[in-house]
Amino acid sequence: MRYFIELSYNGKKYHGWQTQPNAISVQETVVKALSTLLRIEVNLVGAGRTDAGVHALQLFAHFDVPISLDENYITKKVNAFLPDDIVVNRIFLVNDNAHARFDAVSRSYQYRIWLGRNPFLLDTTWQLYQKQLDVNKMNQAASILLTYTNFKCFSKSKTDVRTYNCKISEAKWEQKENQLIFYITADRFLRNMVRAIVGTLIEVGTGKNTIEGFIKILNSQDRSEAGFSAPAKGLFLTEVKYPKTILKDC
Structure with missing residues (x-):
């Protein structure tokens, strides 16, 4: 099942959205939080890449899980695993072929x-x-x-x-x-x-x-x-x- 996640973040401490080998990123931080909460390895695909130091009031990403999620519960719980400068606003179910990057208009x-x-x-x-x-x-x-x-x-x-x-x-x-x-x-x-x-x-x-x-x-x-x-x-x-x-x- 595919879910969209809506995020906001202050980019000051992050080397952009995309995961990188030797620098902390927003994507890496959110993936770690979701994977820890759901106890499975999560692959997160973002709507785009923000550069180091850039902020987001709204960014979407998608991820796949083999189970149905209680969207409100997971949204609240995942924020407990995140630092204060990253916030998950909501998580919601989408079609299996929906894509956070390619479907953005x-x-x-x-x-x-x-x-x-x-x-x-x-x-x-x-x-x-x-x-x-x-x-x-x-x-x-x-x-x-x-x-x-x-x-x-x-x-x-x-x-x-x-x-x-x-x-x-x-x-x-x-x-x-x-x-x-x-x-x-x-x-x-x-x-x-x-x-x-x-x-x-x-x-x-x-x-x-x-x-x-x-x-x-x-x-x-x-x-x-x-x-x-x-x-x-x-x-x-x-x-x-x-x-x-x-x-x-x-």
Whole structure:
């Protein structure tokens, strides 16, 4: 039987989602908790990979077990086996062929910036207190992303992907007092893509680059032409959407 698990986590202490040989990961930590609780070896497949230091308000993964689970009971119990910076929000039954990664129809991220200094947000925002940003120009540049499909210029170098095409449906900045948030949604994302976009848009906002220069970067399909990658700590995976047909009762 296949189950989806919905997670939230603070990524500060983890070397990303994916299990790695010499570093602690979110996937490894959750697998250990589930395997200990269920007393069987669990294989967990995530909706995607977050990099080291990146957070998730919502990430789904799936796992298979040979028995039926009391979903509410297992959800409560597994949290007792997890550290405080990882939370299982729910576990629910899905169709046997439902896939956390391949069935996702969209993913949404937020990148959070604090304009100034705030000691209570050091781990969850990129704090900018020396830069004046033109948010209107940043939004003009961001809107151009919706007219492109190839984002090789924002992809991490030497990544193993079949295509650099992504369909972005939302890309915008919103500012409320000292908080500046970038919202972006697409059907898929490349490694390091959001952080590279944010860093490049910041260069537009500071006047280091122009709208025309931003378009030139997109057309170049060359990562070296784009701006720097914004720090991981400001990035949150906020939502992953699936069709209702993945549910067992559909």
